[in-house]
Amino acid sequence: DAKTTQPNSMESNEEEPVHLPCNHSTISGTDYIHWYRQLPSQGPEYVIHGLTSNVNNRMASLAIAEDRKSSTLILHRATLRDAAVYYCILRDDNYGQNFVFGPGTRLSVLP
Amino acid sequence: GAGVSQSPSNKVTEKGKDVELRCDPISGHTALYWYRQSLGQGLEFLIYFQGNSAPDKSGLPSDRFSAERTGGSVSTLTIQRTQQEDSAVYLCASSLNQVRTQETQYFGPGTRLLVL
Numbered sequence: 216d217a218k219t220t221q222p223n224s225m226e227s228n229e230e231e232p233v234h235l236p237c238n239h240s241t242i243s244g245t246d247y248i249h250w251y252r253q254l255p256s257q258g259p260e261y262v263i264h265g266l267t268s269n270v271n272n273r274m275a276s277l278a279i280a281e282d283r284k285s286s287t288l289i290l291h292r293a294t295l296r297d298a299a300v301y302y303c304i305l306r307d308d309n310y311g312q313n314f315v316f317g318p319g320t321r322l323s324v325l326p
Numbered sequence: 327g328a329g330v331s332q333s334p335s336n337k338v339t340e341k342g343k344d345v346e347l348r349c350d351p352i353s354g355h356t357a358l359y360w361y362r363q364s365l366g367q368g369l370e371f372l373i374y375f376q377g378n379s380a381p382d383k384s385g386l387p388s389d390r391f392s393a394e395r396t397g398g399s400v401s402t403l404t405i406q407r408t409q410q411e412d413s414a415v416y417l418c419a420s421s422l423n424q425v426r427t428q429e430t431q432y433f434g435p436g437t438r439l440l441v442l
Contacts, residue, residue, distance in 0.1 A: 258435055259433050
């Protein structure tokens with residue numbers, strides 16, 4: 216699996232936008248970029264995924280660099296409920312593999 | 327609709343005992359995954375099922391761990407002769423079809439296992 220690198224932790228103020236970066240310099244052409252988050256004492260939940268184009272859904276936006284070697288998860292207005300560990304994961308469309316979760320980024324949201 | 331459910335939610339056992347953890351995936355989901363998460367750590371893949379078959383058992387940490395799935399639905403993860411290092415949260419996830427890697431995985435709440 217291609218590896219991803221994320222900051223260990225980030226902090227944001229409530230109501231402000233949050234940009235969570237992920238580096239994946241060894242990404243292959245068939246790797247999808249997935250983001251999940253894990254709230255305290257819960258299982259991970261899906262946030263968003265994309266291949267090449269930027270993606271938007273009700274939870275977040277995913278901005279993918281033109282060379283696909285990095286991506287950024289954007290939470291437009293952080294709330295206290297968004298405090299979680301955010302995982303950036305690559306998954307190869309050719310192989311149907313399980314997800315490989317790294318340590319993720321622990322996001323703290325300050326009131 | 328109903329999500330992935332797991333039982334028990336918490337399990338305390340003594341070292342050397344066997345435990346069974348159950349996962350009920352979302353109805354119609356053919357792929358099922360088991361992960362474990364030790365305290366403060368990321369998720370560690372254990373095994374996945376496509377239907378009743380387990381093409382990838384590479385993540386099982388030892389031969390004390392086994393899993394089965396019957397009827398393409400419920401799965402059981404069994405840990406024999408539990409050790410203290412088996413203490414962790416065991417998470418189950420399901421997806422509609424594992425072959426399509428765009429598929430979202432839906433996670434259950436986990437079973438918290440404590441081996442004394």
